[in-house]
Amino acid sequence: MPKKEKLKVVELFAGVGGFRLGLEGWKGKSPSSGYTKRMVKNYETVWNNQWEPGVKVQHASDVYKEMFGSEGHSNEDIGTVNPKSVPRHDLLVGGFPCQDYSVAKQLGKSKGIEGKKGVLWWSIRDILEAKRPKYVLLENVDRLIKSPVKQRGKDFAIILASLADLGYMVEWRVINAADYGMPQRRRRVFIFAYHKKSPIYKKYSSYSEWIFKKGVIAKAFPVNTKRKGQLRLIDDFYFNSFKIEGDLVEITSNFNKEKGHKGVFENSGVMINREVWTTKTEPKYDGVQKTLKDILVSHNEVSEEFYLGEDLDRWKYLKGAKKEERKKSNGEIFYYVEGPMSFPEKLDKPMRTIITSEGGTTPSRFKHVIEDHGKYRRLVPIELERANMFPDNFTKSASDTKRSFFMGNALVVGVIEGLGKALFKMHNV
Numbered sequence: 001m002p003k004k005e006k007l008k009v010v011e012l013f014a015g016v017g018g019f020r021l022g023l024e025g026w027k028g029k030s031p032s033s034g035y036t037k038r039m040v041k042n043y044e045t046v047w048n049n050q051w052e053p054g055v056k057v058q059h060a061s062d063v064y065k066e067m068f069g070s071e072g073h074s075n076e077d078i079g080t081v082n083p084k085s086v087p088r089h090d091l092l093v094g095g096f097p098c099q100d101y102s103v104a105k106q107l108g109k110s111k112g113i114e115g116k117k118g119v120l121w122w123s124i125r126d127i128l129e130a131k132r133p134k135y136v137l138l139e140n141v142d143r144l145i146k147s148p149v150k151q152r153g154k155d156f157a158i159i160l161a162s163l164a165d166l167g168y169m170v171e172w173r174v175i176n177a178a179d180y181g182m183p184q185r186r187r188r189v190f191i192f193a194y195h196k197k198s199p200i201y202k203k204y205s206s207y208s209e210w211i212f213k214k215g216v217i218a219k220a221f222p223v224n225t226k227r228k229g230q231l232r233l234i235d236d237f238y239f240n241s242f243k244i245e246g247d248l249v250e251i252t253s254n255f256n257k258e259k260g261h262k263g264v265f266e267n268s269g270v271m272i273n274r275e276v277w278t279t280k281t282e283p284k285y286d287g288v289q290k291t292l293k294d295i296l297v298s299h300n301e302v303s304e305e306f307y308l309g310e311d312l313d314r315w316k317y318l319k320g321a322k323k324e325e326r327k328k329s330n331g332e333i334f335y336y337v338e339g340p341m342s343f344p345e346k347l348d349k350p351m352r353t354i355i356t357s358e359g360g361t362t363p364s365r366f367k368h369v370i371e372d373h374g375k376y377r378r379l380v381p382i383e384l385e386r387a388n389m390f391p392d393n394f395t396k397s398a399s400d401t402k403r404s405f406f407m408g409n410a411l412v413v414g415v416i417e418g419l420g421k422a423l424f425k426m427h428n429v
Contacts, residue, residue: 004424007043007044008044008045008046008088008090009044010046010047010089010091010093010127011093011094012092012123012124013049013120014048014049014064015409016060016063016394018390019094019411020048021413021416022414022419024043025039026394031390031414032414045068045072047072047086047089048064048073049076051078059406066397072087079123083123088131090135091134092128093136094139095139095411096121096124096140121159128163132167135194136168136191137190137191137192137416139191140188140189140191141189142174142187142267144159144189146263149261151256152256152263153255153256156265157244157251158252159191160274161251164272166195167195168193169193169196169201169204169272170191170270171192171270172217172268172269173190173217173267174189174268175221178289180285181285181288182290183290183295183386184388184412185352185353186412188411188415192419198427199426199427199428204272207239208239211268211269215270216423217422219422219425220418220422221283221415222283222285223281224284225279225281240266240277241275241277243275244271244274264278291347291351292347292348292351293347296347297382299373301380302380303380307372307375308369308375308378311363314363315376319340321340322338323337341366344369344371345370347370351387354368354410355408356409357404357408358404359400359401359402360404361378381396381404384403384404384407388411388412389413
């Protein structure tokens with residue numbers, strides 16, 4: 001049987017390499033096994049880009065180069081990169097930052113559109129237009145599918161229409177890593193696009209079959225249908241179905257404007273030729289569940305700086321419920337209300353989502369605090385790495401605060417591993 005060729009990958013907004021770990025593993029071992037079992041390397045990253053604007057030291061880029069090497073690494077503003085200079089590739093991946101996806105007419109520009117804020121999504125689009133890779137896998141916060149508030153779904157509609165106009169069909173799913181046994185409750189939307197000339201595009205049969213059984217995401221992470229809400233019964237399943245009309249400027253101005261407060265995209269869906277079918281699904285998983293306790297290091301490995309000291313009362317106040325009378329600048333009185341946070345964290349459940357401000361000793365409502373041998377402490381960087389299924393000490397060359405920041409920006413690489421395996425298999429079947 002002939003050896004299957006590796007798929008060549010371009011990784012954008014690479015951070016410290018979460019997508020690459022999920023697709024290639026680490027030192028020949030798989031993330032889902034805790035880097036103990038062999039992983040066949042079906043992907044080869046040929047070019048990657050990581051640029052953090054507004055900083056003097058490119059910390060994430062430095063870690064990426066240290067761990068993966070400098071070959072094919074770009075540490076420059078993606079907006080300045082000539083799309084034609086990006087190497088040929090089969091799969092483009094990236095966890096692109098949130099932004100304003102709207103477009104506006106620009107005098108003197110032949111294409112007539114340009115992003116209002118930066119060139120992040122538009123840089124992805126320009127590379128896709130220049131290179132037309134077979135596949136695209138993107139990750140973003142789940143609110144992408146319902147933003148902005150006054151015109152819900154507009155941002156996502158612009159992305160879908162952009163991909164459709166370049167010849168791609170798209171499927172998406174909001175996945176909470178913990179719903180499939182992983183140690184962190186991290187909800188993100190994963191967007192898979194398949195070019196019309198790719199093997200997988202040609203396997204498409206129907207939206208219902210693709211979403212529930214035959215699509216790449218369904219193969220990797222099975223689901224049940226969720227029959228709730230104001231969805232229409234189509235082919236025995238409940239869907240919202242519509243076509244995204246107009247050019248990108250018209251979508252910016254008009255998409256979901258009449259009922260802008262109500263979202264139109266559900267947590268799962270398919271789009272082909274701008275026709276959208278979207279429905280609610282819920283995870284189908286009965287395997288082992290990793291918890292916060294499973295990723296903790298021995299208390300003997302924790303330095304004193306991670307234990308809470310005299311500011312314990314401040315931590316308890318910030319974590320606690322509040323209903324406080326406060327005054328606006330104009331003298332008006334209002335009540336500030338806030339629910340309680342777990343203090344300490346429950347060890348028998350997957351941990352809460354890591355955010356970028358996790359590091360540092362300053363008391364915070366959102367940092368994780370656990371009880372360890374009768375004392376309270378923050379999580380150490382290795383534990384945060386394990387929560388995202390990174391190898392231990394993968395980011396050890398950076399400061400503890402930076403390491404926490406990296407993990408707040410990262411993804412759970414086990415999700416990418418699952419999606420990568422399903423994609424490669426379907427590509428070759």
